[in-house]
Amino acid sequence: MKNWAENVLWTPSKIATPSTEEEIQQLVLKAINDQKKIRVIGSGHSFTALCSTNEVLVSLDNYQGKIHIDKEKNIATVKAGTKLSLLGELLFEEGLAMENLGDINVQSIAGAISTGTHGTGVQLKSISNQVIGLKFINGKGEIITCSATQNTELYKAAQVSLGCLGIITEVTLQCVPTYKLKLQNKKENLDDVLATLDERNSQNRNFEFYWIPYTNTAWTKTSNIVEDSEPDKVNFFNYWTEFVLENYVFKVFCEYARLFPSQNKTVANITAASITNVKKVYHSHKVYATQRLVKFHEMEYNIPAEAYKDVFKDVKKIVNSRKFNIHFPIENRWVKGDDVFMSPAYGRDSAYIACHVYNKKECVSYFKALEEVFRAYDGRPHWGKMNTISPQDVQTMYPKFDAFLKLRKEHDPENIFVNTYLKTLFDL
Numbered sequence: 001m002k003n004w005a006e007n008v009l010w011t012p013s014k015i016a017t018p019s020t021e022e023e024i025q026q027l028v029l030k031a032i033n034d035q036k037k038i039r040v041i042g043s044g045h046s047f048t049a050l051c052s053t054n055e056v057l058v059s060l061d062n063y064q065g066k067i068h069i070d071k072e073k074n075i076a077t078v079k080a081g082t083k084l085s086l087l088g089e090l091l092f093e094e095g096l097a098m099e100n101l102g103d104i105n106v107q108s109i110a111g112a113i114s115t116g117t118h119g120t121g122v123q124l125k126s127i128s129n130q131v132i133g134l135k136f137i138n139g140k141g142e143i144i145t146c147s148a149t150q151n152t153e154l155y156k157a158a159q160v161s162l163g164c165l166g167i168i169t170e171v172t173l174q175c176v177p178t179y180k181l182k183l184q185n186k187k188e189n190l191d192d193v194l195a196t197l198d199e200r201n202s203q204n205r206n207f208e209f210y211w212i213p214y215t216n217t218a219w220t221k222t223s224n225i226v227e228d229s230e231p232d233k234v235n236f237f238n239y240w241t242e243f244v245l246e247n248y249v250f251k252v253f254c255e256y257a258r259l260f261p262s263q264n265k266t267v268a269n270i271t272a273a274s275i276t277n278v279k280k281v282y283h284s285h286k287v288y289a290t291q292r293l294v295k296f297h298e299m300e301y302n303i304p305a306e307a308y309k310d311v312f313k314d315v316k317k318i319v320n321s322r323k324f325n326i327h328f329p330i331e332n333r334w335v336k337g338d339d340v341f342m343s344p345a346y347g348r349d350s351a352y353i354a355c356h357v358y359n360k361k362e363c364v365s366y367f368k369a370l371e372e373v374f375r376a377y378d379g380r381p382h383w384g385k386m387n388t389i390s391p392q393d394v395q396t397m398y399p400k401f402d403a404f405l406k407l408r409k410e411h412d413p414e415n416i417f418v419n420t421y422l423k424t425l426f427d428l
């Protein structure tokens with residue numbers, strides 16, 4: 001098996017695809033009985049070895065769909081394996097939507113929340129914060145429920161748990177009524193964007209931008225709720241720029257820069273020159289999601305929002321002055337702070353900076369240099385993306401790490417959900 005980015009390969013001795021909660025529970029009980037380890041996979045879109053195991057791997061692809069909808073309170077309970085694309089459709093049929101999402105929709109809801117997946121917007125928290133209740137099977141085979149009002153400490157631990165507390169079977173989401181977003185993608189001058197960042201963030205619901213390395217070009221993406229506009233019809237121009245240019249044409253340039261590394265700057269300049277402005281109005285779940293067909297490796301760090309400008313300045317200087325074999329745009333997003341124990345945004349309003357490298361190229365030296373910058377400003381890595389932190393680092397970064405570990409041990413006394421990667425990451 002391999003993850004999406006193809007940088008983690010593993011061979012499980014068994015792959016189970018249960019379709020009921022009872023079957024999931026039986027799998028856990030059997031693993032305990034056989035003294036086997038068990039890992040659960042969502043869509044395999046994490047860049048780290050979170051799902052890797054040579055023992056039992058559980059996929060909830062056959063365990064998707066809605067369980068209960070409370071239309072009065074805008075609350076939806078869904079099966080944990082539900083992919084975000086299906087979730088968007090199911091909620092839409094009920095007149096509901098997720099308050100915010102990241103930029104793809106192929107992850108499972110449990111996989112997305114387990115690593116702290118986020119979108120952008122200074123007033124909006126990560127997806128885990130839209131979860132108000134969870135049900136999971138722990139390492140003793142027990143069915144456990146926790147929520148914002150019941151087992152609240154456990155709930156704070158379970159909102160981001162990297163799959164090492166148990167197998168999540170049900171996720172209860174606080175949704176909002178459906179809404180339409182007007183999205184504007186623009187090519188802009190980087191200095192102008194940096195000079196007006198605070199206004200852009202405070203005056204728009206969702207704002208992010210990509211910096212095209214070696215250039216003074218920023219590709220901004222801004223969206224806001226619109227009440228009265230009709231959703232746009234499928235538009236060939238938008239399809240061309242968002243799907244064909246960003247995937248097939250970009251792939252050709254990635255290959256070109258791979259074969260001729262001296263052309264990285266040229267490719268970055270062509271990327272900057274070919275950015276076209278896009279404007280569209282559509283239902284929210286369709287606006288957040290983009291298609292990513294070019295495979296890459298990624299490192300993304302959360303940093304305190306107030307440090308963002310200094311961090312970006314350092315990142316820009318290093319990228320422009322050192323000859324890394326890269327040309328991918330660098331993504332900049334913002335989220336509101338939260339109180340989820342293992343959330344990278346724990347206790348602070350945050351910015352996220354993500355750097356990508358075409359997956360057929362070496363990424364270590366580039367990521368190492370930028371990781372040093374992020375770490376110097378109290379950075380915390382996205383749990384689904386590449387990093388080199390140690391258990392001591394996790395201890396320093398996360399004030400609630402000990403509380404998380406205590407609950408983890410209580411619910412998984414035999415470490416059946418621990419694989420080699422987690423053993424090293426958390427010193428388990």
Ligand SMILES: Cc1cc2nc3c(=O)[nH]c(=O)nc-3n(C[C@H](O)[C@H](O)[C@H](O)COP(=O)(O)OP(=O)(O)OC[C@H]3O[C@@H](n4cnc5c(N)ncnc54)[C@H](O)[C@@H]3O)c2cc1C
Nearest residue numbers: 042043044045046102103107108111114117118163168384
């Ligand atoms: C192209 C691309 C775009 C991305 N865009 C974004 C983005 O916009 N924002 C962002 O924050 N991240 C983004 N990511 C990262 C991605 O959202 C996370 O890595 C996410 O965890 C992947 O979800 P998944 O369903 O593939 O989970 P997997 O990668 O399969 O698993 C992730 C973790 O969840 C655990 N898990 C899965 N299901 C369960 C369950 N039922 N119970 C308990 N644990 C479970 C796994 O054991 C593992 O520890 C992106 C990744 C890619 C490849």
